[in-house]
Amino acid sequence: MNYDVIIIGSGFGSLTAAALLAKRGLKVGVLEQAKYPGGCSSSFKRKGYWFETGATTLVGLDEHMPLRYLLDEIEVEVPVLKLEPPMQVHLPNGETLTRYGNLEAWIAEAERVFGKHNQRPFWEHCYKISQQVWRTSLQQRSFPFSNVKDLLFSAARARPAQLKLMSGAFRTMEDMLRHYGLLQHTLFVDFVNEQLLITAQNKLEEVNELFGATALCYTLYSNYYVPGGLINLVKPIVSYISEQGSEVLYGHQVQRVSKEKDGYTTTTSKGSFKSRFVISGIPLNNTQKLFEDVKIGQKLQKYVMPSEMLNGAFTMGLVLKGHPAPEVLHHQVHAPDGLPIIGSKSIFISFSHPEDRQRALDGEVVASISTHVQHPEQKKIEDKAIIEAAILDALVARGLIRREDILYNQSATPGAWIFWTRRAYGAVGGYPQYRHVKPWQMKDARLDHSGAYLCGDTVYPGQGIVGVCLSGIIAAGKLVQDHAV
Structure with missing residues (x-):
């Protein structure tokens, strides 16, 4: 054909x-x-039941x-249904941090949890960069360049604000935290690292300022549930x-x-x-x-x-019966000691919307869970039950689920991702x-x-x-x- x-x-x-x-x-x-x-x-x-294949936030x-x-x-x-607030983060010190969609509300929350020292200038700087990055992304659709036409089209669409962004490619998020005097704040560094893993797939010493600032600010844009x-x-x-x-x-x-x-x-x-x-x-x-x-x-x-530079995922799907409808659908739970076998230090869980009867019956909730598996080719997971138990323990401890509510449970390793998607090494997330x-x-x-x-x-x-x-x-x-x- x-x-x-x-x-x-x-x-x-x-x-x-x-x-x-x-x-x-x-x-x-x-x-x-x-x-x-x-x-x-x-x-x-x-x-x-309908489970999310990978992404859960929109x-x-x-x-x-x-x-x-x-x-x-x-x-x-x-x-779509708009979510506010988009998510909550459960930090290793036991605090729950709410990632509000409004910049002022988010800064107030960050100051409450991390202290007032330079939180405002840090987040205002990140948000400004993220706005410029998204605006530039649609203006500069010839980028990256690979022929003369690309250069000519890009030059015609060039704006002064775009040129100012370039310097951010030479600075890492580690540099940025150092600049604002936040690099010694262990709780904040842990928070930033685990948030960067969700979207930039790496930690602050590797992620440049352009991608890092944009990644950290995704909750400051409209978040939706489908x-x-x-x-x-x-x-x-x-x-x-x-x-x-x-x-x-x-x-x-x-x-x-x-x-x-x-x-x-x-x-x-x-x-x-x-x-x-x-x-x-x-x-x-x-x-x-x-x-x-x-x-x-x-x-x-x-x-x-190669695999050593990539991330796979260990995923779980739960059906919860009699589970109270969550006010916030997306949660990240820090696991500072690392999960067994895979060593991941955070867990992401997303619940189905309480009004969504397409994914689950009345009185039931579907939950999608994921965590990173670095170097997936090397991590041969032979006993999923050990990881499942550790994840459920962390979620129960934070009050996000109750064991007695679990009606159905399934899990998948990077090997399953290879089988389902054919993606090399079972790598996900880009x-x-x-x-x-x-x-x-x-x-x-x-x-x-x-x-x-x-x-x-x-x-x-x-x-x-x-x-x-x-x-x-x-x-x-x-x-x-x-x-x-």
């Missing part, structure tokens, strides 16, 4: 690119190996943010793609991509597809192995991260930020400067639905820019 564009994987970056290209009249075929769309930004059904609908741009472009509405699970964020976009004459095909595990004279041949477990263009929406590690073109593999090698990798050194959306492109959570800017959405916007934009389609 012939298409204008074949897109590998139906993660949110892929669906973003597919929707924008379909809007331009291109026939797009999205090849997904699973039976649900959305990749790590979706939900799956088990025992009659931001990006504010002005100047990528998800807002996408939905406005394709004129699609997604049913009734029925994040699959209901994905479904309207899939429907839009179909309405434009394009399609998402399931059960197609891509095996290889070959360059032909007039385009590309993508071979899957069910057949072959010809197209003028191809976009890989799967991780760089997996992309490198798919393309028969040796030059593509060689070029990608310097960007590919590539971590590292100080030696500057924003302009990240992989550009072009794979071969001919007709192959890249999007997803392992390319700039990566982490989170809103970032992955931006990667799809950039990939689609560069394809259009290069070929005037």
